[in-house]
Amino acid sequence: MTDTAPLPPLGRPDLTIATEGEFAGWRTWTRDTFESNNGPFWHRFEADGKVRCAFRVEQKHLNGLRGVHGGCFMTFADYALFAIAAHELQGPAVTVAFGCEFLDAAYEGELVEATGEVTRAGKSLIFVRGIIRSGERPLFTFSGTIKRVKRKVAPSEVGEGH
Amino acid sequence: MTDTAPLPPLGRPDLTIATEGEFAGWRTWTRDTFESNNGPFWHRFEADGKVRCAFRVEQKHLNGLRGVHGGCFMTFADYALFAIAAHELQGPAVTVAFGCEFLDAAYEGELVEATGEVTRAGKSLIFVRGIIRSGERPLFTFSGTIKRVKRKVAPSEVGEGH
Numbered sequence: 136m137t138d139t140a141p142l143p144p145l146g147r148p149d150l151t152i153a154t155e156g157e158f159a160g161w162r163t164w165t166r167d168t169f170e171s172n173n174g175p176f177w178h179r180f181e182a183d184g185k186v187r188c189a190f191r192v193e194q195k196h197l198n199g200l201r202g203v204h205g206g207c208f209m210t211f212a213d214y215a216l217f218a219i220a221a222h223e224l225q226g227p228a229v230t231v232a233f234g235c236e237f238l239d240a241a242y243e244g245e246l247v248e249a250t251g252e253v254t255r256a257g258k259s260l261i262f263v264r265g266i267i268r269s270g271e272r273p274l275f276t277f278s279g280t281i282k283r284v285k286r287k288v289a290p291s292e293v294g295e296g297h
Numbered sequence: 298m299t300d301t302a303p304l305p306p307l308g309r310p311d312l313t314i315a316t317e318g319e320f321a322g323w324r325t326w327t328r329d330t331f332e333s334n335n336g337p338f339w340h341r342f343e344a345d346g347k348v349r350c351a352f353r354v355e356q357k358h359l360n361g362l363r364g365v366h367g368g369c370f371m372t373f374a375d376y377a378l379f380a381i382a383a384h385e386l387q388g389p390a391v392t393v394a395f396g397c398e399f400l401d402a403a404y405e406g407e408l409v410e411a412t413g414e415v416t417r418a419g420k421s422l423i424f425v426r427g428i429i430r431s432g433e434r435p436l437f438t439f440s441g442t443i444k445r446v447k448r449k450v451a452p453s454e455v456g457e458g459h
Contacts, residue, residue, distance in 0.1 A: 166360075166361035168358070168360070169365075169369045172357050173368070194330055196331050198328075198331060199326070199328035200389060200391070204331030204332060204375075205372075205395070206331055206335070206373075206375045207331045209371040209375065210366070210372065211368075213366075227361075229362070229399065230399055232396075232397065232399065233371065234396040235396075237392055237393050237394065
């Protein structure tokens with residue numbers, strides 16, 4: 136839906152900021168093949184420093200009941216873990232644990248947003264929790280643990296491994 | 298990778314069984330748009346009655362570290378919840394809770410398999426747990442809770458809502 140233009144690296148070489156459309160000014164990462172196929176999912180930093188993530192529900196996100204697929208919510212939440220922890224992450228990291236509850240369905244056309252906070256940032260592990268909403272309606276709560284990993288390949292070749 | 302041919306409904310109108318290729322004889326569901334885009338994921342019933350789920354890792358499943366994306370593992374596990382609970386499900390159901398641990402990475406070309414069991418099948422809720430492996434190597438453990446839901450539309454129109 137949105138054309139994007141690559142910008143200079145801001146922590147990750149694949150960080151991209153939308154320059155037009157509904158998500159103009161929002162950021163995304165483009166190296167994740169699985170994520171790129173299912174997104175783009177977007178995030179931005181609010182004036183109060185908090186991170187907001189969002190995507191607009193399309194047909195490709197749905198299940199057989201015409202609601203957003205559970206796997207899609209979980210993929211978006213996994214993306215959100217890394218966005219919410221962006222201030223703490225200087226290198227690649229991987230998700231090591233994740234938990235969630237499905238509170239309500241969302242349907243095609245809805246704007247789905249995630250917010251949350253880092254509950255602890257340690258030397259190795261970063262703990263994050265968050266909530267996904269459509270407007271004021273809670274859809275999904277989640278918590279996850281991210282582990283920092285050492286680079287195995289050149290920085291120019293690596294992105295985050297969600 | 299595998300051509301599929303529709304067969305008569307076996308519990309769900311969108312159940313499809315592969316007739317050739319690596320997954321000949323394995324089953325999948327085709328109504329889930331999100332799942333279809335990211336799969337196909339397959340399942341079959343073993344001689345001992347247990348359910349085995351599988352997919353072959355392709356580039357579209359990967360993250361920036363060239364391993365299977367966390368969201369892909371979670372989507373496959375969400376699929377596996379419904380496959381493992383297939384004997385208990387006579388109608389649509391949704392995931393209400395899910396938890397997992399990421400133990401190891403899997404890479405392009407690997408055959409990734411999930412097995413598990415129903416730990417409790419109640420009137421409303423079905424509890425499932427499982428493990429994802431590549432060969433003998435454990436990759437991912439998960440547990441999930443599925444809730445049976447009443448049909449809102451004609452049976453011919455509905456699939457499972459993962």
